Amino acid sequence: MAVLPPLLAVLVALALGLLQKQRRRQEKLKKQAEKRQGKLTVELEKLQTELDWRRAEGQAEWRAAQKYAVNVTLDPTSAHPSLEVSEDGKSVFSRGAPPSPAPSDPQGFSEQKCVLSLQRFSAGRHYWEVQVGCSSRWLLGACLAAVPRSRPMRLSPAAGYWVLGLWNGCEYFVLAPHRVALTVRVPPRRMGVFLDCQAGKLSFxxxxxxxxxxxxxxxxxxxxxxxxxxxxxxxxxxxxxLTICPLPLKGTCVPEENDSDTWLQPYEPAHSALDQW
Structure with missing residues (x-):
């Protein structure tokens, strides 16, 4: 009985020591977590600043491109038989029956079911806009006027095509020359295309x-x-x-828009993945 109180005192001291050690460990872990959180917050702020800067640069480039707006009209004689071009030459849609299931690789197109513009661009700068709406699959861009379209081919710059596309309503991509998936923050309902012939640039x-x-x-x-x-x-x-949008042409004033409203459009669910080209 005489040794019991000292033993209890030792056990209590050990327990208190363990509790203090655990408390110090928790405080250390808390400080480390706060430090990591602080670093993460700083990195996120830097990333947001970079994104804001890039967006501002992109908008400035887009505003500058609008000054070179041209009147683009579709050439009905270049349209694939499955396509229908409107009388005013501003819209095109597919009127054929749905084809057999699409290939798993959207790079391999069985036919060039496309239509080209009446206009030919060999010099200068040119900008046009296309309403793509809620279509789940489309391709836009430019191609060499002399490139053949009667046989299957890869839609790459090497073949004379510079195009950007949407696949199954969820993946934006280019072939440059290999397939490159693109990150798009806001799904576009309207696309702008800017061609600078001298600089060798085609921008979307x-x-x-x-x-x-x-x-x-x-x-x-x-x-x-x-x-x-x-x-x-x-x-x-x-x-x-796909509809070519009317724009103020070269030499006219391009009105400034309120960045907070008019260009932003609500996102609607994409069409079913069963949609075919």
């Missing part, structure tokens, strides 16, 4: 938020046409066409 802009998406840098070996390829008709009553 998301008019829905004024952001820059992608730019091809190349040497164009001949005159180019604007390129349009809508998705295949899915059997719906009102298939979404």
């Amino acid at each position: 802009f998301n008019v829905s938020d004024g952001s820059h998406i992608f730019t091809f840098h190349d040497t164009f070996s001949g005159a180019l046409c604007a390129y349009f390829r809508p998705r295949a008709h899915d059997g719906g009553e009102h298939p979404d066409p």
Whole structure:
């Protein structure tokens, strides 16, 4: 009995020591977590600043491109038989029946079901906008006027095509020359295309938020046409066409827009993945 109180005192002292050690460890871990959180916050702030800067740069580039707006019209004689061009030459949609299931690789197109512009661009700067709406598949850009379109081919710069596309409503991509997936913050309902022949640049802009998406840098070996390829008709009553938008032309004033509202459009769910080209 005489040794019991000292033993209890030792046990209590050990327990208190363990509690203090655990408390110090928790405080140390808390300080480390706060330090990591602080570093993460700083990195996120830097990233946000970089994103804001890039967006501002992209919007400035887009505003500058708008000053070179041209009147683009579709050439019905260049349209694939499955495509229908409006009388005013401003819209195109697929009127054919849905094809067999699409290939797993959207780079391999069985036919060039496209339409080109009447205009040929071999010099200067040119900008146009296209309403893509809620279409789940489309391709836009430019191609060499002399490039053959009657046989299957890879839509790459090496073949004379500089295009950006949407696949199954969820993946934006280019072939430059290999497939490159693109990150788009706001799904575009309207696309801007800017061609600078002398600089060898073809740029794509998301008019829905004024952001820059992608730019091809190349040497164009001949005159180019604007390129349009809508998705295949899915059997719906009102298939979404690709429509060239009216713009103030070169030499006229391009009105400034309120960045907070008019270009932003609500996102709607993409069409089913069963939609075919």
